[in-house]
Amino acid sequence: MSASAVSPNSGFPGFGDTAPLDIAEFSSATTEALIQRIADGSFDAWADTAARVGYCANPVRLVGSSTTVDAATGQVLDTFSSDQSPLGVVYRPCGNRRADVCPSCSRVYARDTFEMLRAGLVGGKTVSTGVASNPVLFATFTAPSFGSVHGPRPVGGSTAGGRCRPRDMSETCRHGRPTSCMAIHEPHDPHGGAPLCDECYDWEGAVVWNWWAPELWRRTVMALRRAIAAKLDVPEESLGESASLQYAKVAEFQTRGLVHFHALFRLDGPSGPGSPSPLDEAELAETFRRVINGVEYFAPAIDAEDTSRLIQWGTQIDIRPVRGAKGVDYQTDSLHAEQVAGYLAKYATKDVAELDHGQLRGPHLRQLEQTCKELATRGMAAGEDSPYLLLFKRNRTLGFRGHFSTKSRRYSITLGALRRARHRFQLLRADLERRGKPLDPTGLEERLLADEESSTLIVGAWAFQGSGWTRSGDRALALAAAARSREYAQWRAEQTRDAITQRKDRR
Ligand SMILES: [Zn+2]
Ligand SMILES: [Zn+2]
Ligand SMILES: [Zn+2]
Known part of the structure; x- marks a missing residue:
């Protein structure tokens, strides 16, 4: 056959x-x-x-009309009204990033994120293919410990058959609770991430850490740029004349309810993406390892009864080189570009709701939510300028107020440009269908991703009917x-x- x-x-x-x-x-x-x-x-x-x-x-419903005008001549090319649509109303996708809200739009978001991340690693989609020759590191930044928690042992790191916390069974904390746990927790066990002792666990410390994690990240990027400048022996403010550090990062919640970051860093030369890097991968990794554990921030006290807290990364910072599509070296601990892009794109569609079991949120996550509210109330009593006032609004995300996925300006193409290209493609396809013409694939991607303004203008009046x-x-x-x-x-x-x-x- x-x-x-x-x-x-x-x-x-x-x-x-x-x-x-x-x-x-x-x-x-x-x-x-x-x-x-x-x-x-x-x-x-x-x-x-x-x-x-x-x-x-959950598509958005719009009513109204639009007119397509030739920008140069002012000639009306086309008019369109919502009553011409099949259901009499125009439907637009909701565009939600979260898989638990809209599986379809979240898949589109994940695909765009994958393309954006991948282009930053190997080039393409208007990004120079020269980026593939520059050093790229993949780093995972975790939170420190706020007390022992239950959880599946990390894959490969187990020495006791995957048992939770194997140790002397007679040992107890000062509240009389065992400090060991011989259970084997499956990945979706609702006990995963829950403290062994609720009274020993530093709930406030955990929430305050989530609250300041974006600030710790900001300081980390600054510290890395400073360290690269020092390594190159140039003043920090003129680092741009020698090198440029670009990144893309994704936030993920661990089962214990603390946020952690996965990030890709690429070092480019002075002329932007694709220009040769002045440092090699080993030098860049060494600079990172030397700096990251020293980054810190003193979080202000909640109120007069409280003390300032030192905010730092956990000790397990994993830094690994990433290889481009070609020349994959499976002998070392380096990661493949596609693999990393796929991994991060998957996390970009999740948030803390992923930790909930159906509609149910585990008791330790509810306790963290409660702590957010309590700290906000105490902050409010301490004064109107308390930096903790808005914790109340962030209780659902357990105090985390940052974005789930961010990138530096020149890491890659923007998600907006990818969305625009998709929209242009849909318009083009509809237009060709109407005129019964075939699609010309030559240079299609460049045309769709081009930054230029289109020669036609769409003037419309649309009203939101509902979602x-x-x-x-x-x-x-x-x-x-x-x-x-x-x-x-x-x-x-x-x-x-x-x-x-x-x-x-x-x-
Ligand atoms: Zn949707
Ligand atoms: Zn356990
Ligand atoms: Zn205890």
């Missing part, structure tokens, strides 16, 4: 005009919505709309369709992989 004679879609269950609709795994709400849409004849309009918003779980699907079952239906399209994408990837392997085998 020749693979090319068969449609690439044959074999995927439920695909094709004659294939039976597989609704066995649909919930009753989804089936109900489907039947309703088919019965009143609005299914095709809905399916078309849902596909256009990428099966977003979410209008019928209760539509959301479930969109989620089911999204899951199905993910399965299909996975199936396609597997088919391609198999085809490549077969071709190799035949050789």
Whole structure:
């Protein structure tokens, strides 16, 4: 059987005009919505709309109209009004980053983040491919300990069969609680991250650390730039004439409710991304290791009863070199560019809600939330200028007020530029479809990513009608369709992989 004679879609269950609709795994709400849409004849309009918003779980609904004008001549090229849309209203994807809020938009966000991170490592998407030759380090910054907690042992670091805290069973803390735990905690065990003794644990210290973590990060980047300048023997303020340190970082919550950061650092030469770095990877790593543990910040006391706290990174700072797509060296502890980009992109779609078990938040996380509120109240009593007042608003994120993913200006292309390119592609495709013309792939990526202003102007008046699907079952239906399209994408990837392997085998 020749693979090319068969449609690439044959074999995927439920695909094709004659294939039976597989609704066995649909919930009753989804089936109900489907039947309703088919019965009143609005299914095709809905399916078309849902596909256009990428099966977003909570799309934004807009009403209004717009006119496309040639910027040079003022000639009206096109007009569009929301009543021309299949459902009479324009739907736009919600664009939420979080996987627990919208799986579809979060996947788009993860893909963009992956492309952005990858371009910073190997080039492409307007970033010079020269970046692949510059040193890149991947570092993980954790919080220090605020007391012993339960948890699965780190993979590979176990010497006791994965037991939580194996030690003398008779030993207790001053509250009479054991300081050991012989259990083996699975990764999703709700006890994971909970203190062995609630009274020994420094709840306030943990919250204050989360609160100041962004400041500690800011100081770390400053300290690294200062240390690189010292290493190059140039004044700090003219470091830009010799080198430039760029980074991309992602925040992640550990099960104990403390935030930690994964970051990629790249050292470029004076002419920006891709210009040769004055330091090699080993020199850069050595400079980092020397500096990071010394970075500190004295967090002000909450009130007169409290004392100042020293904010520092935990002792486990992992720094590893990252290799570009070519010349991967699996013999050393270096990481592969694609691997790191994929890893970070995955974390960029999560937040503290990932730690919740369904709707349930573990008792230690609730205690941290409570501590945020208490410290805010004490801060308020201490004075209006207390830096802890807004902790009250940050109780859900356990005191963390930073962004979940950030990058320095010249690390890579921006997520905004990638979003703009996707929007331009959709407009282009719609326009070609209307005119019955094929897509010309030559230089397409450059055209889409170009920074220039478009020659046409879109003037519109739009009003927000609401958010979410209008019928209760539509959301479930969109989620089911999204899951199905993910399965299909996975199936396609597997088919391609198999085809490549077969071709190799035949050789
Ligand atoms: Zn969405
Ligand atoms: Zn334990
Ligand atoms: Zn205790």
